[in-house]
Amino acid sequence: MEISGTATLITGASRGLGAALALELGRLGARLVLASRNRAALEPVLRRVCATGAEAHALEADLGSKDDIYSLAGAATALIGPIDLLIHNASELGPTPLRLLLDTECEDLERVLAVNLLGPFRLTRVIAGSMALRERGTIIHLSSDASVNAYSHWGAYSVSKAALDHLSRLWAAELAERGVRSFSVDPGEMDTQMHAAALPDADPKTLSRPEDVAARIADLIRSSATLNGERIALHSSGAKS
Amino acid sequence: MRPASAPRSRADEERLLVIDPLADRFGDYRISELPEFLLRGDALVLNDAATLPASLRAGPEHELRLMSELDDGTWLALSLGSGDHRMPTEARGAPPVLAVGAELSFGHGLTARVRAVDPGSPRLLYIEFRQRGGELWQALYRAASPIQYAYLRAPLELWDVQNAYAARPWAVELPSAGKPLRFETLFRIVARGVRLVAVTHAAGLSSTGDAGLDARLPVAERYELGEESAARLRAAQAQGGRIVAVGTSVTRALEAASVSGTLRAGVRRTDLLLGAGSVLRTCAGLLTGLHEPGTSHFALLEAYASRALLERSLRHARRRGYLQHEFGDSCLILGGSLDVTNASDATDATDATNATNATNARLLSSEWRQAG
Numbered sequence: 001m002e003i004s005g006t007a008t009l010i011t012g013a014s015r016g017l018g019a020a021l022a023l024e025l026g027r028l029g030a031r032l033v034l035a036s037r038n039r040a041a042l043e044p045v046l047r048r049v050c051a052t053g054a055e056a057h058a059l060e061a062d063l064g065s066k067d068d069i070y071s072l073a074g075a076a077t078a079l080i081g082p083i084d085l086l087i088h089n090a091s092e093l094g095p096t097p098l099r100l101l102l103d104t105e106c107e108d109l110e111r112v113l114a115v116n117l118l119g120p121f122r123l124t125r126v127i128a129g130s131m132a133l134r135e136r137g138t139i140i141h142l143s144s145d146a147s148v149n150a151y152s153h154w155g156a157y158s159v160s161k162a163a164l165d166h167l168s169r170l171w172a173a174e175l176a177e178r179g180v181r182s183f184s185v186d187p188g189e190m191d192t193q194m195h196a197a198a199l200p201d202a203d204p205k206t207l208s209r210p211e212d213v214a215a216r217i218a219d220l221i222r223s224s225a226t227l228n229g230e231r232i233a234l235h236s237s238g239a240k241s
Numbered sequence: 242m243r244p245a246s247a248p249r250s251r252a253d254e255e256r257l258l259v260i261d262p263l264a265d266r267f268g269d270y271r272i273s274e275l276p277e278f279l280l281r282g283d284a285l286v287l288n289d290a291a292t293l294p295a296s297l298r299a300g301p302e303h304e305l306r307l308m309s310e311l312d313d314g315t316w317l318a319l320s321l322g323s324g325d326h327r328m329p330t331e332a333r334g335a336p337p338v339l340a341v342g343a344e345l346s347f348g349h350g351l352t353a354r355v356r357a358v359d360p361g362s363p364r365l366l367y368i369e370f371r372q373r374g375g376e377l378w379q380a381l382y383r384a385a386s387p388i389q390y391a392y393l394r395a396p397l398e399l400w401d402v403q404n405a406y407a408a409r410p411w412a413v414e415l416p417s418a419g420k421p422l423r424f425e426t427l428f429r430i431v432a433r434g435v436r437l438v439a440v441t442h443a444a445g446l447s448s449t450g451d452a453g454l455d456a457r458l459p460v461a462e463r464y465e466l467g468e469e470s471a472a473r474l475r476a477a478q479a480q481g482g483r484i485v486a487v488g489t490s491v492t493r494a495l496e497a498a499s500v501s502g503t504l505r506a507g508v509r510r511t512d513l514l515l516g517a518g519s520v521l522r523t524c525a526g527l528l529t530g531l532h533e534p535g536t537s538h539f540a541l542l543e544a545y546a547s548r549a550l551l552e553r554s555l556r557h558a559r560r561r562g563y564l565q566h567e568f569g570d571s572c573l574i575l576g577g578s579l580d581v582t583n584a585s586d587a588t589d590a591t592d593a594t595n596a597t598n599a600t601n602a603r604l605l606s607s608e609w610r611q612a613g
Contacts, residue, residue, distance in 0.1 A: 057374055059378070067399070070400050077408050129407065134469075
């Protein structure tokens, strides 16, 4: 899909890959709404994106909250019109240091599923009806190699990402005929705050830069007419074990 | 007719009264049977406006209802005094008298200034929000709630008043004709070779509680017919397909967009009123709720069917327990829907013949399926 002029909503846009995607897509002419749990943290990203001449707006929303999701969808479409590109980037690791399943509280699993699975489902549900009516739209789910590999201690996050991958395939199966595409991207291990929280001892030199990953995702979006239901890994192997 | 007292969750319980002006008949169906009344080449036009939370509290005894956003970003708003949605709007107290320049504060950081007061009524204000862009919309969604209705059991949440395919929040009240349409039904409609087409119409307030002001409704409402949608409609027309509007708001938008004789794409405003004697240039049929005689919605139905047939079908609907208002049952007015010899017209029917008619309706529907 053509990125220039495309109404785009990115969740988890205040840092890491979300912020890098905002800058990259803004540079390519997308019209952006950036969402995050913390509006103050979005401000510096918003300023950098707008400084490139892109149209961008910031909205605060907790994807674990039904109220917030409906408000986010309403406010975002009021600002940039019907959403054509929806990027589910926000993620919750659960308590860190990461825990064994036997030490994981059910409530912690619930919270991770609320943000990483129910939130994206609900937000897509609110937005993709209009995509299906207009026969245009792309939905991207940010995944992880923890969705296919069973790494010790990554339980809650792993389960949520495995389910998210499958949710992505199911959206693709149900909406393909209406011109709406859905796929998931496993960006590999990146030098981000989230990665540092999960694996504090990792050597940053072995990790990808979010800016490079964002550029590769932009390439995927441009060629997304041929993508539907895929899980695309942007790396060869993981090092979480 | 009784109102539906809550949003409904089961499509199979939602009814569809089909009125055929050509056959001068009507029949009882379910909303899930709607696809069977549409033919290859037809277009079903949906208002994709989401519903804005349009009710703001400016004080313990002061509610403001947003009516319409004007081109310069000013909002036309209705000012209501003491009381709440549980009482008829007519019984609400007088709103505080506000002068031009008065500041309003709605909580969550949302503030506005009164730019003008309508010379005809102190209830009608033109306000300008102090916030802009993301800050405005964030605060508005936090501070406001959906407009509430006295006949509902529980307060409406934002998600209760959205249609399944809604996008931009242009409507201040739910464009309710689309509420019973689930994607299961819409995809079956597409599978029959029917085009789905979106228009966006900023459906306004249904009533102000002030007879003088109600006489001035609707205020000019914004609508957009995009190039793509206009092209799909022209393609349907070229193929001899019928254009079926979902809602009175879609009828008004499409007829306003075609006053010149051909459909024109673009963003415009319309205060077009339609009724008996109006010539419909674009719309061949209408899916809507059950509207009682005497309302402006009923008057619009008279552009599609004779008053006599409408009154006869509504008497029947009342007797058969159809539900009205936002979450009520549906009514399809479409010429050629019902077979003249088999239609389940229940004109002045007794309860005994009603049972027969329900059977006929099912039979008719299966015959129709075979024919279609």
